[in-house]
Amino acid sequence: MPLRLTPGNSLTCRINAHRHGWNGEICADPVRWNCGAPEHFRGDYCATGDSRCFHINTFAADDPRFVIEGNGGDWIFEDDVHALDDQLLFFWTLRTNDETGIPEGYMDQRHTLIGAYRIKGVERLEFGYSNRWIVRPYADGWTDFSRLHARSARPDDAGGRYVKQLDRRDVERLFDEAERAGNGWADPATVERFRAFRAGYPKWIEKATERARAFAPAPSAPGPRPSGAGSVGTIDLGSASGGLGHKPLRGLEALRPATTDAAGANRASGATTANPTPAATPGAESAAATEASAEVGDSGGFLETAVRARVDEVYGGEVRVAIEVALATRDLVVLQGEPGVGKSYLALRLLDDDERERSLVVPVADAKTCSATSIRSTAASSARPSPSSSSARRRPGARATGARASSSSRSST
Numbered sequence: 001m002p003l004r005l006t007p008g009n010s011l012t013c014r015i016n017a018h019r020h021g022w023n024g025e026i027c028a029d030p031v032r033w034n035c036g037a038p039e040h041f042r043g044d045y046c047a048t049g050d051s052r053c054f055h056i057n058t059f060a061a062d063d064p065r066f067v068i069e070g071n072g073g074d075w076i077f078e079d080d081v082h083a084l085d086d087q088l089l090f091f092w093t094l095r096t097n098d099e100t101g102i103p104e105g106y107m108d109q110r111h112t113l114i115g116a117y118r119i120k121g122v123e124r125l126e127f128g129y130s131n132r133w134i135v136r137p138y139a140d141g142w143t144d145f146s147r148l149h150a151r152s153a154r155p156d157d158a159g160g161r162y163v164k165q166l167d168r169r170d171v172e173r174l175f176d177e178a179e180r181a182g183n184g185w186a187d188p189a190t191v192e193r194f195r196a197f198r199a200g201y202p203k204w205i206e207k208a209t210e211r212a213r214a215f216a217p218a219p220s221a222p223g224p225r226p227s228g229a230g231s232v233g234t235i236d237l238g239s240a241s242g243g244l245g246h247k248p249l250r251g252l253e254a255l256r257p258a259t260t261d262a263a264g265a266n267r268a269s270g271a272t273t274a275n276p277t278p279a280a281t282p283g284a285e286s287a288a289a290t291e292a293s294a295e296v297g298d299s300g301g302f303l304e305t306a307v308r309a310r311v312d313e314v315y316g317g318e319v320r321v322a323i324e325v326a327l328a329t330r331d332l333v334v335l336q337g338e339p340g341v342g343k344s345y346l347a348l349r350l351l352d353d354d355e356r357e358r359s360l361v362v363p364v365a366d367a368k369t370c371s372a373t374s375i376r377s378t379a380a381s382s383a384r385p386s387p388s389s390s391s392a393r394r395r396p397g398a399r400a401t402g403a404r405a406s407s408s409s410r411s412s413t
Contacts, residue, residue: 003076003083004159005212008205010088010116012155012166014313015055015066017096021146022115024060026051034101036094054132058091059115059144063136066091070131071342072162073122077133081122087208088201089135090116090166092152111154113174114146116197118204141204143197147186150174154309157317164316168205175201303327303350310349315342323350 005011016036019027027033030046037046037053045052054067076083094102095110118141125132155164175198183191303311303324311320323346326333335343348359
């Protein structure tokens with residue numbers, strides 16, 4: 001999947017909040033103070049002194065660095081570990097308070113820019129069957145401006161998961177806010193580092209733009225068409241090494257409701273026909289998918305607002321469009337892929353339903369070898385569905401009021 005970076009824009013990604021400014025120290029009282037990491041992680045590791053947080057050293061004075069997990073970085077670095085060398089990367093997080101960290105209802109909280117790197121290099125760290133990507137800045141190419149509380153605009157898609165792009169105008173607005181804040185927003189050393197970063201920015205962004213044009217990868221071969229005619233569509237999410245961000249639109253052209261190919265049917269049966277119905281061409285199917293994508297994008301789509309934002313943030317805009325096009329053109333959508341690719345994780349988050357009042361998890365085999373997730377959403381009811389319930393079939397031409405999705409493993413772990 002190629003990185004798509006508009007000339008003049010910078011890269012951006014979200015990191016967890018930190019109680020001590022990402023200086024390498026574990027947060028005090030980590031179980032009660034919500035940084036954005038799961039509570040069990042904070043209790044099992046942070047509270048016991050195990051500093052395996054990916055973001056804890058982002059602005060550590062002696063060796064600033066941060067880690068991108070494989071699902072967020074493989075799509076960029078597996079083909080070229082130097083792909084982001086000399087790029088500018090801005091970090092954002094969710095606004096916190098002193099007592100509890102990120103408040104409840106965090107999906108609606110303010111996005112805050114907190115610092116930036118001029119990337120010197122990326123190092124691969126193999127972790128079992130997955131990767132960790134360690135990103136380091138130039139010694140004079142990093143800055144922590146978290147105390148400015150500069151608001152971040154919602155990032156734009158850059159072609160894959162986790163790493164997005166930030167409009168150049170948002171960076172310039174950040175510099176203007178810092179100018180208005182004067183010298184009193186942080187200690188002198190932090191302010192001086194920020195001013196040095198700002199001074200180097202024009203030259204650095206010019207070089208970053210040149211490199212972004214140079215490392216654009218060749219387009220990959222199209223993947224296999226998904227199976228499923230009629231009311232069922234299957235999206236193959238690929239292997240665990242690529243994660244959901246690997247090829248989110250692979251097979252999207254086949255999500256259009258199937259048309260009858262009389263010539264093909266007759267060939268299979270040995271019969272002939274005088275007036276065969278021409279088969280739909282791949283170009284026509286692609287156009288249909290594009291039209292469906294535009295339709296769901298303009299109308300707000302089938303996903304609820306908070307869910308759309310969550311899928312955009314975690315998986316990327318292309319994944320969200322693929323899901324919404326599938327829901328617009330099929331009654332049932334199956335997410336298919338190898339174990340660990342993220343099928344259940346995504347399916348369980350297609351609803352804004354943290355309390356599981358509108359979703360049902362149905363194990364279909366030994367949990368160690370196979371799992372399936374079935375999700376049902378209805379606009380009229382928020383009651384938990386029973387295993388025997390079924391959703392109403394959409395009438396042709398009518399807008400769907402709900403969606404069902406399932407995910408299944410195709411091979412055992």
